[in-house]
Amino acid sequence: MPAPSMASTATRMRGPLAPMTRAVLVRILVRILVRILAPVLALMPALAGCARTATVDEPAADASASPARTTAFTDSAGRRVELPDQITRIASANPSADAMLYAMAPDELVGWSSAPGDAASAYIDQRYVDLPEYGRLDGGSGDFSREALLASGAQVVVDVGQWDEERASQLDALQEELGIPVIVIDGSLSASGDAFRLLGRALGKTDLGDQMGAYADTILDDVRTKAAAIPQDRRPHVYYGEGEDGLSTTTAGSVHSQVFEMAGAALVADDAAVRAQRDGGTVSLEQVRAWNPDVIVLAPDSIGSTIEHDASWTALDAVTNGRCYTAPGEPYSWIDRPPGPNRLLGVQWLGSILHPETFDYDMVARTEEFYSLFYHHDLTDKEARALLNQQKPTPSPSPRG
Numbered sequence: 001m002p003a004p005s006m007a008s009t010a011t012r013m014r015g016p017l018a019p020m021t022r023a024v025l026v027r028i029l030v031r032i033l034v035r036i037l038a039p040v041l042a043l044m045p046a047l048a049g050c051a052r053t054a055t056v057d058e059p060a061a062d063a064s065a066s067p068a069r070t071t072a073f074t075d076s077a078g079r080r081v082e083l084p085d086q087i088t089r090i091a092s093a094n095p096s097a098d099a100m101l102y103a104m105a106p107d108e109l110v111g112w113s114s115a116p117g118d119a120a121s122a123y124i125d126q127r128y129v130d131l132p133e134y135g136r137l138d139g140g141s142g143d144f145s146r147e148a149l150l151a152s153g154a155q156v157v158v159d160v161g162q163w164d165e166e167r168a169s170q171l172d173a174l175q176e177e178l179g180i181p182v183i184v185i186d187g188s189l190s191a192s193g194d195a196f197r198l199l200g201r202a203l204g205k206t207d208l209g210d211q212m213g214a215y216a217d218t219i220l221d222d223v224r225t226k227a228a229a230i231p232q233d234r235r236p237h238v239y240y241g242e243g244e245d246g247l248s249t250t251t252a253g254s255v256h257s258q259v260f261e262m263a264g265a266a267l268v269a270d271d272a273a274v275r276a277q278r279d280g281g282t283v284s285l286e287q288v289r290a291w292n293p294d295v296i297v298l299a300p301d302s303i304g305s306t307i308e309h310d311a312s313w314t315a316l317d318a319v320t321n322g323r324c325y326t327a328p329g330e331p332y333s334w335i336d337r338p339p340g341p342n343r344l345l346g347v348q349w350l351g352s353i354l355h356p357e358t359f360d361y362d363m364v365a366r367t368e369e370f371y372s373l374f375y376h377h378d379l380t381d382k383e384a385r386a387l388l389n390q391q392k393p394t395p396s397p398s399p400r401g
Contacts, residue, residue, distance in 0.1 A: 076191075090203065098113055110153065113136045113137065156183065236295045237266050244302070247285060264351065297325050349388070
């Protein structure tokens with residue numbers, strides 16, 4: 001029998017058995033592929049998990065390696081300084097900054113340029129009183145510790161006060177030396193509202209800065225309006241005494257006299273001899289007698305408790321007429337030293353002392369409001385009255401012309 005030809009074989013394959021043969025082959029191939037790919041498919045979830053983990057960890061590593069983001073800030077002196085976007089550690093350059101920073105950012109404060117006294121702990125929480133003291137950056141106290149400041153991890157140093165080109169250059173040099181941004185905020189009483197708003201922007205506390213700025217504006221606008229209505233011949237001649245003997249004073253036009261001038265007082269210490277000394281100086285008792293002021297205001301740590309019994313002072317009209325007053329002093333003097341936000345309360349108190357008919361304030365309520373907002377301390381009425389340390393005087397005779 002002859003062998004079958006290729007054509008006849010092909011014909012048979014295209015017959016009824018051909019579809020069944022193809023199906024069998026497909027099933028066989030599928031089984032083979034499944035056996036080959038099964039281990040790979042089983043590993044895919046684990047591989048996917050590894051991929052996800054790497055995606056999360058990689059940005060974290062990049063973030064830690066990248067430098068902190070900064071924002072350009074222009075301070076009160078017009079200096080352009082790069083500040084960290086997130087500020088959590090702040091150093092104070094001087095006592096005025098101590099008071100302002102404690103009011104706005106106590107939890108970010110790393111220490112004091114001049115630590116509060118023991119009596120201040122009645123109004124400042126002890127955990128803040130116990131912060132380290134590293135001295136004044138301007139060297140005023142001679143005890144500045146550069147090492148202590150650097151060890152604090154401060155991200156910015158805040159200076160509050162007045163400035164000129166020389167002072168601005170000193171701050172630039174200090175910033176270069178420390179490797180920490182240094183900014184200056186206007187410390188004048190009249191600019192208090194803007195100062196709080198500017199500091200709020202610098203520290204990332206815009207809402208709080210706006211709140212404190214609005215408070216300052218409201219107080220100062222009201223004081224200015226009231227004082228403007230007082231004629232010059234109704235403004236009492238006032239002597240401000242400081243020091244253990246009450247014979248250190250300040251002159252009109254000084255940063256330390258701003259509360260008096262705004263509250264409608266005429267400071268007697270304005271002659272050339274005293275003005276020649278920076279921010280005032282020491283005078284003799286004979287000079288005070290020659291001035292014979294209508295009112296004497298004494299610093300908290302001066303001679304307020306003894307002046308009315310001291311024969312060398314009792315001949316003065318102010319003592320004879322019972323017009324000697326000691327400025328409240330805790331945690332900071334309400335009049336001055338430091339010239340900080342404490343003066344916002346002091347100018348109200350002094351106005352109510354000098355011109356009670358015009359500055360008809362409820363000083364107990366105003367003292368409680370101030371201590372709550374700026375010192376984070378809620379006073380009782382009794383505590384507020386003890387701080388005021390004075391009863392509101394009855395209307396006084398007209399001052400001498």
